[in-house]
Amino acid sequence: MRRKSRFSLEGRFIALLSVIVAGSAVLSALLALHWRDGWLVIPVVMLVAIVAVVAAVRRFFRPIDEIHQALRSGVASFKDHDYSVTIATSRGDELGELVQVYNELAESLRNERFDLFQRELMLDTVIQSSAVAVYIANEAGAVIYGNREAADLVGKRGGIEGHDLLKLTGARAESLAAAIADGKDGLFTLPQDGDGSEILHLTCRNFNLNGRIHRLFLIKKLTREITRREVETWKKVIRVITHEMNNSLAPIRSLITSAQKIAETGKGGEHLRDIYQSIGSRAGHLQTFIEEYAHFARLPHPRAEWVDWNPFVTSLESLAEFKLAENLPDDPGHFDPVQMEQVLLNLMKNAAESGSDSADIRLRVLQNETETLIAVEDRGDGMSTEQMQLALLPFYSTKRSGTGLGLPLCREIVEAHGGTFNLFARQDGGMAATCRLPRPPG
Structure with a gap:
């Protein structure tokens, strides 16, 4: 005072x-x-x-x-x-x-500096103990900070500060240096001693420090996580295939038994025809199911080309009922017409099965110099937030007879084009599925 x-x-x-x-x-x-x-x-x-x-x-x-x-x-x-x-x-x-x-100012600054030092110490302890490799490089590409995991990743026991990041990672593996030089988020493979390899994920960000641009690189090992997910996926695949095969084979077995009993009596030819027809129907369903799975697994790489919108949409109109939300762009789109037709037909089929009237199923195409947006909109029953998240996972379906591959196949095709696929709930009810495709220059 x-x-x-x-x-x-x-x-x-x-x-x-x-x-x-x-x-x-x-x-x-x-x-x-x-x-x-x-x-x-x-x-x-x-x-x-x-x-x-x-x-x-x-x-x-x-x-x-x-x-x-x-x-x-x-x-x-x-x-x-x-x-x-x-x-x-x-x-x-x-x-x-x-x-x-x-004196009061000096005391306040001392306390703030002590608190800042404690927070920096805590943050450094957390980062040093993290399983994620952290590199911070300046404009010249020299490392100004790296945690223990970052040093272990490049095989350096001492400090890595001051070293050129590309040379440091290049000495460990070319794939690691290439991922750093590319500067894009994504997965890459790091060779290990012997014949093995490890899958890692790289995250890159730029930030301003003391008026200068610096780069942050985060590298996380994903081999165990991916392996665990793969095992879970295969288990689910086996359960789904087993379930579908049992649903078809059990009735077929029962029908064959009934046919044998009727054949022994020498009567009931009309019943035998019905039984054979039912067996053929169940076998056809099982064949369709297996073919859909095989098609999903053998999806070819898209062959993108310049596509005029009017003939492309006219071809769609002969296969599905929908309305155009607005005029089509004058400039052509750039995609694989066969694969994108499959995507849009699948989305329109889902829209029709959602309870939406055919007059409310709309196709919207927007385009600029760098991107094409294709959206299929409906006024059906829609999905909850949890259902929208699960719908893009393979083998998940809200339909009793669905295989759970339609929407995952759509996403797989769009992402193979270098684009993004998303589902949205519309404000007044219904759903919108959007495909964003990149357009090359020219």
Whole structure:
């Protein structure tokens, strides 16, 4: 709490000068009264007064100068991030208040620096203990920070700060240096000792530090996670295939048994035809199911070409019922027409099966110089947020007879084009499926 000053600096200084002037005047008057030629003494008294004023002023300003020097030294130490300098004073005036404010500021900066140091220490401990390799490189490509995992990844036991990042990673593996040089998020394979390899994921970000651009690289090992997911996926595939095959083989087995009993009696030819028809239907369903799975597994790489929109959409209209949401672009799109036709037909089939009226199924095509947006919109029953997330996973289906491959196949085709596939719930009900495809220059 600040001390309340009894006298200001200005008041003290005026009081000091007033005492000296008043004393000089009284002394001059007394000498003039006692001496006949007292006026001759006045210059002497004035000289003595001037000397007294100079001495008093110097004495008055000496502690002020000392505090001023101390404040200058303390503020200069702030520039060097040294906040340990404090100033002791017992003054009760404005200068004392200034010193107290300085001391409070120094204490506040000391506390903030200590808290910042503790947070930096905690953050560094977390990063050093992380299983993710962290590299920070400056504009010249030199490493200015790397954690233990980053050093282990490139086989360096000591510090890696100051090393060129590309040379450092290139000495470990060409694939690692190539991923760093490419600077794009994604997976890459790192060779291991022997014949094995490890799958890693790279994340790259730019950020500004002290007015200069720096790059952050995060590398995470995913081999175990991917292997675990692969095992889970294969287990699910086996369960789905087993379920579908049992659904077809069990009725077929029962129908064959019934056919044998009827054949033994030598009667019931009409029943035998029905049984054979049912067996053929179940076998056809099983064949369709297997063919869909095989097609999903053998999806060819898209052969993109320039496609005029009018004949492409006219071909779609002969296969599905829908309306155009707006006029088609004048410029052609760039994609594999066969595969994208399959995507759109699948989306329109889903829209029709969702309970949407055919008049509410709309095809929307928007295009600019770099991107093509194709959307299929409906006013059906829609999906919950959880269902939309699961719908893009293979083998998930909300339909009793569905294989769960339609939407995953759409996403696989769009992503093979270098695009993105998403599902959205529309505001007034229904769904929208969007395909964003890149367009090459020209």
